Amino acid sequence: MRDAYHEELEALADRLVEMTRLVGSAISRASTALLDADLSLAESVIAADDAVDALRDDLDARALDLLARQQPVAGDLRVIVTSLRMTADLERMGDLARHVARVARRRYPESAVPAALRSTLVEMSQVAERLVAKAGSVIASQDVTAALELERDDDEMDRLHRHLYTALLHPASPYGVEAAIDITSVGRYYERFADHAVSVAGRVVYLVTGQRAEELVEPPA
């Protein structure tokens, strides 16, 4: 039987998973707002980021309270410190979803996404949603193998990100300065979103194995 203290520790993980769901919903809706130039959806994503921040505040307060009251050691200490770090990643992912929504709002009623780059942005949004969903599963399952797989999705995100620049810089590129600004910004937001999801998964790896994710995977050739 678990005591109240261990129940509180386990509740941290549940709330972290809940935070990944909020952030996943945010990036999904922000992407739709961007791709469909949907102003009201963009506004709703921007407004909803407060809930992510509130959940972060609540989680951090619980973690600090556990540190102060329970003076945890070893594994329990690592769970709490990891929670503090994951909330920072997830809060930032919420910000990045909001940034995507803001680009949609800024260009409304026009679309910030040129037609020829739409499919790349659709793929980036899908990879972002997949990454945050996997990060949530990994927090719940503590499955190290699954955690290490996020690197592969991140490689895919990097490839899509590079493709945006290649397309913008192509000699026959029809894009102007405004599109270059928007696409550079949005591309960066998705890429950073993915980095933070990988970071969350890496923290699970560290929590379970005591080793960094980098030490457990082959360096890229």
Add this chain to the structure above:
Amino acid sequence: MRDAYHEELEALADRLVEMTRLVGSAISRASTALLDADLSLAESVIAADDAVDALRDDLDARALDLLARQQPVAGDLRVIVTSLRMTADLERMGDLARHVARVARRRYPESAVPAALRSTLVEMSQVAERLVAKAGSVIASQDVTAALELERDDDEMDRLHRHLYTALLHPASPYGVEAAIDITSVGRYYERFADHAVSVAGRVVYLVTGQRAEELVEPPA
């Protein structure tokens, strides 16, 4: 007389200040590399970021060790948790300086900065250097008034950042897609660098007062 434990706690602050110095040097040299299209300087900034990461690793290991061995409470606990958060900010600031240097390297032997935007970028680099120097002073002094002043420099950074977009998007803008990509990226790096410096100062405010910086300043009109 301080015991070994309290000496270790104080050493955290010394090393955080040292970290701000490394990061300050990085952004200063990255800015020169960018403005002067200096490839070898850019390379040296990129290589030097490992030292920032190593200092972060060392500091975090010390903080976690103190948490595990000393089971600190109240003020001491806050010092340690704040250290863990500041290293994350400072490590990211190091990354952003490296990103600025990478843009310089990517465009070499050309300059990534169009002549007409040079003065704005010079100002942004000066504000960035000032912010990280002030963040270091504030960590050392724990001066809440000084900490709250960083917001003003950050407002200046935001103004300069907006100016870049205004210049890029001006109807008579002579800039092409490549300049738009570079300036959008670099502008974002400086702006994020400034945000993290403000965050470091805000953590000092929280450490000393238990209140968030936002609660101690008038909301903008």
